[in-house]
Amino acid sequence: MNIQVWFRWLYAALWRIFSGGQPIMNLAQSEMKEYFLDFSVALTGFSKFNLLGTGQADLYYSTIEQNIGNELLQELLQTFHNLDLKAKSANDQSILDKGISFDILDSKKFGAIACNIIKLWYVATWYPIPQTGQDSNSQKPFIVSPQAYPEGLLWSAIGVNPPAAKAPGYGTWSEKPSVTLS
């Protein structure tokens, strides 16, 4: 067992002890993916329909899992889900918005990962995260798949077709771009 894996194990064990007994390791993958989608909706501003419509949700999920590890991902998604539940039971969306802002985006542990997830959806690129223990110099940003690039949310956010992909048809270059964010 190398030192990084050992630390992760220790961290997870301590989390279990100090998290009020709330288990984090037993989430089914389907549940995790559901939380991931809800979290992605909150992070990107795009609806679940549009996110699923990219066809990339599974690939992004596994990319994140491979790069930050299953435990950290579960912990992040559980944190989000707890905020979501609180907001829903109080019927107060601001609980979720503030929670995402303070507990996730401003968090030392989750902030960089959440930003990475936003970037992943928008530009289909995974960027190295130093805090995961991986040597950031040895890992370079990469586009997760050829099919993911044209599905980046960036393109529909700014109302253009992804350069060199999703051709909009002969002669349409003479038309104005149409911006929709839905």
Place this chain on the structure above:
Amino acid sequence: MTSSQENDLIQSVDDLHFYLKQAMMIEHATIPPYMTALYSIKPGSNIEAFQIIRSVAVEEMLHLVLAANVYNAVGGDIRNTLSSDEFIPKYPTTLPTGETDFKVGLGKFSPETIDTFLSIERSKEVDEGQPIVGPRPSQNNLLAVRDANPQYSFYSIGLFYAEIIRGLYALYQEMGDDLFCGDPQRQITPEYYYDGAGDIIKVTDLTSAIRALTMIQEQGEGSVIGTIYDAERLLSHYYRFDQLKRGQYYIVDQDNPSNSDQPNQPTGDTFAVDWDAVYPIKENPKLSDYSGEPELHSAAQEFQSAYSDFLAKIEYAFDGHPETLLPAVGGMFKLKYQAERLIKNPIPGRDGMNAAPIYRLD
């Protein structure tokens, strides 16, 4: 062919207009099934199958334009044709050829779907002078064969066009060049059509009309029964689809077509078809399949309305505004991305079944 014969169904210009409108319906009716199967293929997989189906769908669009050119050339009034409520069939449907032994539906890319596509593109030859329609009992056929027994139907799309060609010859014999009274300005000519699917043919006389209709026949079924290629020495639609069942390409010898592969005996490269790398979409979906799912529901509605709008724009282009065709076809790409978004979305509570676009409201 010298004059109108008793067996021929087209005896007047009105009959001819009626049949050409049916021709446009037939060409269009194949496009939603081809598009649905095409977009159900998961991106990055089944590259060969994707290219094959796409190449056929693009040619069906060309056929629609060619049929409209013939219709305009013989003085047809295109208004309220593509934009009429009945132009988009209710899937699953029989084709307007009247045949009822198979139905065409909207479904994912699968061996069964390809079987249906093969039925659409099947061929048969009928000798000159013999009746083209067969006395087959048919039910619910969309085509009420004009002034003829409605129980009759055409075995293949090619025979349907053979009937139109007979009618054209016969009417030309009676009327001469007066038959082609349409304004040539209404023709969709190559400058208005960006094609990768054979030539667009400007129809102004008998020769060009026959050329246009023959091209439609041959791209579907081949130039001569018993061969795999059309007059442009390209593989016919039937054998393009047949390749998917066999996982092997046919070879057409461009220099000497008679040296091409024989039907059912391809000798080209083999390729893998992954029937599982496909989104499991709802067959022949209806709007009610998405009730309780506001986003799916409105996305399906938006697609349907965009599709009707697309057809209305095409009709406008055929109605003397050929310069509007290219921008309208550009709109088809937006439809594609709308369709793909639906196809990638599971319908909640339907056990992994995905949504699919709706072309006509219930």
